[in-house]
Amino acid sequence: MEIAAGLAGLLSVLVSCFVGVRLVLLARRTGHSPELLIGLDLILVGGAWNALIAVGRQATGLPDELRAALVCAGALSAVAGTACLMLFTWQTFRPSRAGALTAIVLGLLLAGLFTAQSITTGWLAFATDERGPWTNASLFTSINYVWACFESMRHASMLSRRVRLGLADPVVADRVRLFATLMATGTLASWMFAGFQAVGIAVGGTTVGLSFGAAVCLFSVALLWLAFMPPASYLESVRRRAVVEA
């Protein structure tokens, strides 16, 4: 099970980074910030956070200082990546003063947790025994995901109604729906991981934790692939379904 979960996690990290880099390159061409922000979120959260924390926590043969530095860098990636997701949600779905304020407040949640871990127990305690304020990171991240999830689901619902009247492209509506599902998956997974931690089940090293982690990784990879690198046959099926439903 550990090998299967490891491969699923590795696949998730690689696909997140690949899609993220594609979006950052797209941002270079278009000059628009939303694709840059979501690309950086995928690289920093889906790629760097998961990879650095996994190595820092589980590679017990590494020197303590290096393990502490790895989890610290992973946590910093989470802070920056989550802030990017909040800014993306603000710019894309709620470009108002209230949206900007929500993005700033939610973006600062993880930053506060990072600071608390740094000045209290330190990162070695987290790397070796998963101790300190950062153990609440999953719970805090879920709050960020809830907002992105709510806004994207609201827009996905609106777009599906527009598609029926011929006012929106079914492919774009489907992409927003897939993104909303990705955010819902992130929310649910964060709650589950926080719940596991609360009852003392480690995500790494237990069959329950590893199985759930692997399932989340594989489902997220499928959503990322269909949303950002959809095969032509999938797009065709989306268009056919829209014609039937119209």
Add this chain to the structure above:
Amino acid sequence: MAESKAFDFVCTELERRTSMTRLEARGTVRIALKDAGLAPDSVRGPEMQVVFQRLMPKELTARGVATSDEICRAIGAAVAALRDDASSETPEAIFGRLAGAKA
């Protein structure tokens, strides 16, 4: 948040062409927009035209407005010609770019 030019325009026209009050006209258009998945603050002229072609006749008939088809046709044609407000980038435009769905 302020409503779009298209929203204000059709509500004024509804008040002028029917016996609806300002509140009734705006409420009815809001209901139709919700059914269409559109928002009063961002709806554009061509979108409003479709709403008046496909959804508003039924809403007006349900509220006892006679000749609702003719009224909707006239308002729909007029609102389609309205110049759009300069608005910020929409979520559709952003998600359209993310996988290269639009050039």
